[in-house]
Amino acid sequence: MARSVTTQRKITNTVIAWFVGFLICFPILWILVLSFKTEADAIKTPIEVLRATWTFENYGIVQERSDYGKHFSNSVIIAFGSTVLGLLIAIPAAWSMAFVPSKRTKDILLWMLSTKMLPAVGVLYPIYLLFIQLGLLDSRMGLVLVLMLINLPIIVWMLYTYFREIPGEILEAARMDGATLREEVLFILTPMAIPGIASTLLLNVILAWNEAFWTLNLTAAKAAPLTAFIASYSSPEGLFYAKLSAASTMAIAPILILGWFSQKQLVRGLTFGAVK
């Protein structure tokens, strides 16, 4: 519902909206600024920080000291691995719920989604023990599995909302023309479902990328993704703001860029389909 407003009001509102946007972005921008300053300059007043000379040295140091590349590839493998695995399991389930709904479909869906509301701590310890026994602790495989299971309800839910937008009549028409189930899935459903699958993929990569609870608890040095790596950097024995900022910038840059180029999907995904 958009109301008609005068041009002047429109400009005022736009200016305010962008100012608020700037305020919201400030912490993110500030990380960026600090990452290009020396450690000594980074703990001055904001104006002095801005005036200080810019430098790339933090990025070099972070890479040198802690092998950023390894943590980055851990993040990529864990985020994409868990999402793709989750999609493989969830696509058939969501397909079945959207196109062959039974009386129980909505109940099952709500029940699945409700588990996402439960605090993860309730299942942390049994999984931790299981991981010790199976030797999955601090392994990328283990995290891929856990994050897949954790995000599975969301993946199913999102796919379901997308699949439901595909008109069922088309499938019926195909069936009338004698298409088999396999053809139906392969030639009709898949092409129409791809945008929804892509959006779900994007959202879940972001969720898995940001995941901190499980990564902090189940990884150490070997499989630690970027979140765990940053957490280890901000150790209590003194903060290194400039280096921490450089590490942080490198950890969020992929999401910022990915998010910008897929604004619509990001908005829809983060609001669980409420905003299209």
Place this chain on the structure above:
Amino acid sequence: MTEWLENQLPKMVLAPSFIAVLVFVYGFIGWTAWVSLTRSKLLPKYELKGFVQYDKLFASPRWDTAFGNLFTFGILFIVIAMVLGLVLAIMLDQKIRVEGAIRTIYLYPMALSMIVTGTAWKWILNPGLGIEATVRGWGFENFSFDWVVNPDFAIYTIVIAAVWQSSGFVMALFLAGLRSVDEEIIKAAQVDGIPTWRIYSSIIIPSMAPIFLSAFIVLAHLAIKSFDLVIALTGGGPGYSTDLPATYMYAMAFSRGDIGQAASSAMVMMAVVFTIVVPYLYSELRAKNHG
């Protein structure tokens, strides 16, 4: 045979997801519930001993703080995030230019890990840097902003960061709600000369009740699950003044080696979530049966 397969296939493909969620969530919660009734310390024991862990939990001052914090934090966080979200949504609903970009910017904090953005918040909240130094630089020499290191106020810094992270998200939800209000009614009200604030307070906002409810549910479960916020900003300190149930459980399980305590605190959290989520699910199901 083929026909049977086509009939059963939908159920069969649903089964893996169903079973995965069932075992993974409820199976393990069951395990936690069992262990919370034992005297497990460093290693789990399976001999039931009644409610000793819960007695110990409720007698613990640290749990008291964590549980109290959950309510202080939760209520402030939910109320402020909802109010700000609504204000932002109404503002964005006034035909703003490049609205798409603005929406994305507002949602960015939600799309980024708090562990990472916590870096900036530590800088901003740090006494000697950030807000304190800036205001002092403007000439207010006595200004002090030491909330993050003050045990009585540190929890409010968690509220600030949490509100920052989520209000854009609430805004997006409310904006969708505003857009779904029937425009004809608004136009009719405008023609009748009803002032804008009355249109909002009497027509638009009441019709958005379902969205308020879902925003509340989402924010409430975020509040109860909050973990990385605390880890990123204060680590539970100073002392344990910013502990939340999730960090309490974490501390018990991993630094204190007290699985029984960890399990019982997890069960109490679970109970809190259930009291919020179950009525919601019930009303959702009922709405479905009527519609």
